[in-house]
Amino acid sequence: MAGVISFGSVNIGSSHIPFLTGDNYSDWKEKILLTLGCMDINLALRVDEPPIPTESSTPSERASYKRWERSNRLSICLIKSHIGKNIRSSIPECTKEKEYMIAIEQQFVSSDKALASTLITKLSSMKHMGDKGVREHFIKIRDIAA
Template sequence: MIIFLPTALNYGYSLSNIEPLNGSNFNKWKENVELYLGLLGIDICLREPQPIPDDQSTDLDHVKYREWERTDRMTKLILKQTMSPIVRGSVAEPETALEYMTAIGQKFIQNEKAEIHLLLDKLTGTQYDPAGSVRELNIDIIRTTTRLGDLNVVLPDAYIIHVCFKHLPASFAPLRTAYFAQKEQWDLNELIAICVQEEELLKS
């Protein structure tokens, strides 16, 4: 079930603008969902505690309670609508939308910590494959560090270049020595191009 409300559409923003929550986009998903809910004006259930009417409550208190309940139901529907089926099935649905959002966040914090650990292990354990090429090796290392950056583990280019050199075979020792002896620092594209050129020279 897809919910369309005029307020958000006036801004040219709808559920189709939100990439479904999968295993690697929690921060962006949360940002987009909160924007969408804000445009709809139904994020009150995430910003204010649930009102609990009692015998002393006024008519206005009851109106606020019904409005909070309405926005909470709609927010939970939107959260479920913007999650992939696998993710939706992996998170138990609490009573309120705020608790639901919190549970989803905790789930992905745990997943991200585990992924960071695996990526760091991969980065330090990467080995040069003689049947492959230095281009493949360096691109694999850069791909790993890019994913770490997505997870807020940002590594400077100088360190990435050091890792790339560390995993090159012994035949690249003169190139490594020459690089560390110079003042200029290569960027990652230069590193790949120069290593490929060196590999071709070594093979010839």
């Protein structure tokens, strides 16, 4: 099965990650982080980039950089593959996973505040007009609050 890694009896795949849209950032981020952790490719998110190996670098330093670089590259590929093209174009290009996640978060923090402001205004200005029942009015209020 493509995109699936098996750990004993547990299959971890990227198919359960939703595409990032304007209203599901929190759920998307939670599932991306879980998947990166389970696939063990979240090293670039947890650890700062080690120095680029030179001629005098030890084999351990070279291996450390190689693991970090692989984690960074695969993580960015997975993240980008679960963002719609229309949203991806509004996020600045980054070469590091940690920077890319911060750029995505900054994109959605402002939109979350705008959405919250719109919903609060809508809730505070709602009035029961009597054309429909009170039950329907409460259902509208509940839906906006959700």
